[in-house]
Amino acid sequence: MELSLKKLWDKWDLRSFIILSLSLQTFLTLFGPLRKRMSSNWIIISLWSAYLLADWAANVAIGFISNGNNNTTSGAVNNGDLEAFWVTFFLLHLGGTDTITAFALEDNELWLRHLLALIVQCLVAALYVFFQTLPGNKLWIPTMLVFVAGIIKYSERTRSLYLASFGNLRESMRRVPPVYHQVVKDFHAGMAPVVWNNQEGTEDARVLTELPVIQFANSFFDSLKKLIVNSIVTFELDDGE
Structure with missing residues (x-):
């Protein structure tokens, strides 16, 4: 057997x-x-x-x-x-x-x-x-x-x-150290008020379709990916700020 x-x-x-x-x-x-x-x-x-x-x-x-x-x-x-x-x-x-x-x-x-x-x-x-x-x-x-x-x-x-890999992403960002002030500024800029359904027809309101939503999310990734890879964030301010 x-x-x-x-x-x-x-x-x-x-x-x-x-x-x-x-x-x-x-x-x-x-x-x-x-x-x-x-x-x-x-x-x-x-x-x-x-x-x-x-x-x-x-x-x-x-x-x-x-x-x-x-x-x-x-x-x-x-x-x-x-x-x-x-x-x-x-x-x-x-x-x-x-x-x-x-x-x-x-x-x-x-x-x-x-x-x-x-x-x-x-x-x-x-x-x-x-x-x-x-x-x-x-x-x-x-x-x-x-x-x-x-x-x-x-x-x-x-x-x-x-x-x-995290190591490669971190290495690619090492030449330009992320500035905490700019990261926060980009974050708050992305969090600007948005009207999803424009029912009143005001000029300031925006109606987001799928493409703007994806672009909106991608802007967050570009701003905050330095934090994802545990890169160092400084408190330095840009010139003139």
Whole structure:
């Protein structure tokens, strides 16, 4: 019984993780935007679990292939040719979906880990593509295309995490120290009285549509993002104030 289960697992381990990884990527692509629109705990937990499992499934599958103990297919295409393709395929999955780059702000601080993982995974893929299956790889053209796409995708994700990290944001603002007086001034300027529904038809009243609301919110972000990254705020006043 145990022997038969082991044979079954040895045959379906990589197949199972291919299906799992595809399912997780599909789920994140379809339902990823819901985390910005709905606050249901079930949706948040499901998306968070899928976000964590997506990288785990891809890494485990690459580990299976690296061990060289898989019997992925038989026939005209050699196992090594198909395994080289799957390595690059999972590299593309590690790049994530466009709907979720980071689930929370804290995930942006892991950009260095993703950078090291990118280097390691590229080395693994390169070893399989260039040293183990070439020059007789019958799938070298699609493998190379997916390999290049995977590097671009994973590099974009790593760069996005780096640019959104607190350290990088703080460094970009270091040349111009935020002035407390100006921050407060911008804040109060944004809090000017606004009439949402102009029923009396006065000239001073404004009716805000979706676009002005977004611009209004963006002005707050530009004024107060220095405080978000825990940057130092001084009490210096501008000249002439």
